[in-house]
Amino acid sequence: MTLVDVNPSIATREAVSLAEPRDFIELLKPRVMSLVILTAVSGLVVAPGQMNPMLAVISILAIAIGAGAAGALNMWYDADIDAMMSRTAQRPVPTGRVSGEAALTFGLSLSLLSVCLLGLASNWVAAGFLAFTIFFYAVIYTMGLKRSTPQNIVIGGAAGAFPPMIGYAAATGSVSVESTILFLIIFLWTPPHFWALALFKLRDYGSAGVPMLPNVSGERTTRIQIFAYSLVLAPVGAAPFLLGYAGPAYGAVSILLGLNFLRHAFAVLKMADGDVAMLPAKKLFGFSILYLFGLFAMLLVDAAIMSFLQGGA
Template identity: 55%
Template sequence: MSDASFDSTSAAVTPGDAGFSDYFALLKPRVMSLVVFTAFVGLLAAPGSVHPVVGLAAILFIALGAGASGALNMWWDADIDRVMKRTRGRPVPSGRVTPGEAFGFGMTLSVMAVVMLALASNFVAAGLLAFTIFFYVVIYSMFLKRSTPQNIVIGGAAGAFPPMIGWAVATGGVAPESLLMFALIFMWTPPHFWALALFMKGDYESAGVPMLTVTHGRRATRAHILVYTILLAPVAVGAAFTSLGGPVYLATAIVLNVLFLRQAVAVWRRDEATAAADGYRGEKKMFGLSLTYLFAHFGAILVQQALAPLGLGLGGW
């Protein structure tokens, strides 16, 4: 791994001198919150019912699996995390947690999460969770992230599996609706991360990560964001006409996709001089909006499922 210097705040840290907060940070709690939420929506949107205790246990083990992925990602990426301003304060590059500790922590949680999910629900859900961890750590972190500007496009599958896992907990299988939730996250991931890459290009360049902004430049990245946003819209709106949706979801999806597409067009039209002069404010707005976009879509699915017994779901069209 790289021997890049630590920043001044981490230089005085004793290696391995970690506390609870450091191990919690290894779990990438912000990413975990998205995983938990989308898995929860997948669980509740599925047909049939799950005992509350089983459902809560399943969500807990899915969260542990997501956290395990985060810890293993930080173990593997410690060298580039040291270089990037956004990540150099993380537990491993700062020296508070040793690479060996992060690896052991991540592997232990991975095995525990998969085994316990299999015992609590079924082997399909556990198998999907195991594959998700493998995909994120091995396929994305170890291979795609450092080898191709399509890292985010292909790697986005890792973050798209949680609602499928939640659905499988309830049904023991996969269905078109769970695949549609997968597709929604999968298509959302590139514009979300490329918006971040537009104003964090220097970090990725310094770390040698072949993000699209580094390999093809910001102009090409802006065009890619627009294309993927256009392709995302029919997937998102189309879910309204399945058992996932209904009038509430449809209204939410239309508003959000109009706003998201409008911002993508605005980002595409910006030249570099203007963007740099205002600190990439438009790009940061696109990134922030993308977070609201995904949470709101899955929140609308959740609301729509709650309204279904009142005749306001798909059957109420």
């Protein structure tokens, strides 16, 4: 089934974009972009030394634009399956508000702009890292992994985990143990987050032909893997404190958040097969967003506290 089969009106709209500015903003996936900004700033903050504030702002803007570009390319390529899923059917391309050609041009243009802007504002190591991240998400994940393997989220999750490493590289021109730990937090968080979503959107993914883990291996295997990833995620989430580059405030919050993540994951593990309500999965999905935002926001708060204490010493 093609996109035109699902929504025949798209065939007549394809040649002309009916988009308003808000439709192009939607192509950027603003909620994902906000997380990218937060994690990239965290990577920049934990980096040693100080970056010129104006260049730091421009660098974060470039990383955000790059994330938006990747989102636009994803929506361009996935328009056919987006049209079949209730969660994504109203996106700009499947509804015909933005033509496929316009979305592709928009994504490619922003990709080039973001990479060049980051290279000029910081360094070309960070810019190359950003270019690779856009390529990884748009080509390796979206065009390759998403439709071919139930491990799509595991491997493809690396794209969403790169921003703190890019932020660190923007400040230093390199990567480190600190930025790698931040990468691992997001990388390990991604499977339980998206598999929880896949549990209560199982029919959507099935009708679209996307081989998410619950559709391929069943609900029980998915619940076990969610809990297994959560067991590893909780201590890794506290690693910045345990390794000494975050203070006790971060340590306390990360431990509390990690224990709550495990509590929700255990509730999902104990769910019965065929649970129609899927309340534990929905609760885990919602809490997982709070968990990640909480961890990285606390890194920034902790850095501010440490800076204040050192300035007053």
